Amino acid sequence: MFKKIKKNPVKTSIVLIISVATIGAFIILWPFYFIGGIEPGELIMEEASPTGEYTVKTYLNRAHSTVDYAVLGVLEYNDKNKKDKNILTVSNTRRLN
Numbered sequence: 170m171f172k173k174i175k176k177n178p179v180k181t182s183i184v185l186i187i188s189v190a191t192i193g194a195f196i197i198l199w200p201f202y203f204i205g206g207i208e209p210g211e212l213i214m215e216e217a218s219p220t221g222e223y224t225v226k227t228y229l230n231r232a233h234s235t236v237d238y239a240v241l242g243v244l245e246y247n248d249k250n251k252k253d254k255n256i257l258t259v260s261n262t263r264r265l266n
Contacts, residue, residue, distance in 0.1 A: 209241055223247060225256070 210230035217224045223246045230239040244254045 209243065213240070221247060 208230060209226075209228035211228060213227045213229050215224060215226045223244055226243045226245060228241045228243065230241055242256045244256045246253065
């Protein structure tokens with residue numbers, strides 16, 4: 170194995186750099202695309218479906234002073250065998266004056 174590295178140091182370096190960059194990008198960008206990591210904040214509204222099968226809850230998340238608010242909608246099934254789903258995230262929710 171080490172003989173191949175010694176024979177092709179340029180190819181090995183390129184593969185290593187691409188691998189490290191890919192893993193690094195995944196680690197850095199993962200929180201921005203993973204909606205499940207958003208903590209529900211203040212409950213804005215809760216609405217049940219007409220059939221009573223599920224409930225949609227809307228939360229306002231105030232992360233901290235340097236980030237805009239986010240609105241998170243959560244679909245909660247009243248049947249406990251089904252898993253809840255995050256259905257909506259909206260950022261940049263400033264009011265227009």
